[in-house]
Amino acid sequence: SKKSGGNRFTFVSDEISSAAAEANDLELMMRTALKEGGFEVYYQPQYLEDGTLCGMEALLRLHHPRSGMILPDRFIPVAEDSGLIMPIGNWVLEEVARQFMAWSQAGLPQVRIAVNVSPLQFMHSDFLGHVQRVLARSGMPAELLELEVTETTVMRNIEEIARQMRELAALGVHFSVDDFGTGYSSLRHLHQLPIKTLKVDRSFVERITETNGTYSIVQAILSLAHSLGMQVVAEGVERKDQFEVLKALQCDVFQGYLFSYPLEAGAIPPLLETQTAG
Ligand code: C2E
Numbered sequence: 001s002k003k004s005g006g007n008r009f010t011f012v013s014d015e016i017s018s019a020a021a022e023a024n025d026l027e028l029m030m031r032t033a034l035k036e037g038g039f040e041v042y043y044q045p046q047y048l049e050d051g052t053l054c055g056m057e058a059l060l061r062l063h064h065p066r067s068g069m070i071l072p073d074r075f076i077p078v079a080e081d082s083g084l085i086m087p088i089g090n091w092v093l094e095e096v097a098r099q100f101m102a103w104s105q106a107g108l109p110q111v112r113i114a115v116n117v118s119p120l121q122f123m124h125s126d127f128l129g130h131v132q133r134v135l136a137r138s139g140m141p142a143e144l145l146e147l148e149v150t151e152t153t154v155m156r157n158i159e160e161i162a163r164q165m166r167e168l169a170a171l172g173v174h175f176s177v178d179d180f181g182t183g184y185s186s187l188r189h190l191h192q193l194p195i196k197t198l199k200v201d202r203s204f205v206e207r208i209t210e211t212n213g214t215y216s217i218v219q220a221i222l223s224l225a226h227s228l229g230m231q232v233v234a235e236g237v238e239r240k241d242q243f244e245v246l247k248a249l250q251c252d253v254f255q256g257y258l259f260s261y262p263l264e265a266g267a268i269p270p271l272l273e274t275q276t277a278g
């Protein structure tokens with residue numbers, strides 16, 4: 001049904017409608033996945049410089065009925081636009097708590113699990129209540145749950161978000177700022193929030209060994225974070241030379257393909273057995 005005949009106007013609208021069609025497909029797929037167990041949480045290990053496993057980040061995957069796995073960069077934006085991020089975000093929290101307890105009851109050492117939280121979840125008035133209920137029902141200790149928020153989340157609607165963050169932090173929940181350095185938050189603002197960790201964005205780690213300003217930026221982030229009592233996670237560490245530079249800069253925690261890809265839950269128990277401190 002394409003009769004664009006070189007008309008640019010039609011071409012643009014074709015492109016828009018195919019993007020809309022893809023969004024529709026994804027939305028339908030996500031609704032089905034919520035009902036039929038089509039989402040899966042992967043876990044990417046985080047390490048101290050001596051190789052001790054100290055935490056994991058929960059990363060969501062969507063199973064495509066035919067073509068395998070869909071990554072979150074494709075479906076999270078659609079989930080946010082459609083409001084589906086609310087039930088999906090709730091499911092991720094519940095699933096992480098359930099999985100944590102299953103490992104724990106199997107006698108495995110416990111490490112903190114970080115969960116990505118969309119700004120929309122935070123804006124929702126009952127986010128606090130939901131996290132409280134998930135922790136209470138599952139028995140997962142609040143101290144072992146970390147919520148990753150982006151700079152834009154915390155800078156938008158700062159009063160309301162600060163209130164919810166403080167209440168969750170009072171329960172023991174940890175907060176980290178994801179993709180740090182890509183937004184425009186001031187550390188002065190962040191300092192007023194109960195944030196334990198900054199995650200240096202992958203784009204900095206990627207360029208840290210090049211002779212440009214990136215090294216200095218990361219150095220400044222690390223020294224400021226440490227002087228404010230925060231710890232720093234480097235994400236997207238892919239090469240040994242990046243790891244070496246980050247170690248020399250006193251970075252606290254390392255995450256990336258150099259150490260491990262995100263893994264399905266079944267692959268985690270042997271790592272907990274052999275790589276944790278306990
Ligand atoms: P993010 O929070 O910045 O997560 C890190 C992403 O980098 C993950 O992509 C991870 O697989 C990837 N990664 C880890 N190590 C390396 C590395 O060494 N090199 C490279 N090139 N990439 C690395 P993933 O799993 O595709 O997730 C993409 C984004 O989707 C996440 O970025 C996060 O913003 C979002 N996301 C994932 N799970 C959830 C979720 O449960 N809820 C929400 N709201 N967002 C999620």
Ligand code: CA
Nearest residue numbers: 057116148178
């Ligand atoms: Ca993250």
Ligand code: CA
Nearest residue numbers: 178179199235
């Ligand atoms: Ca990140």
Ligand code: CA
Nearest residue numbers: 178179201202
């Ligand atoms: Ca990111």
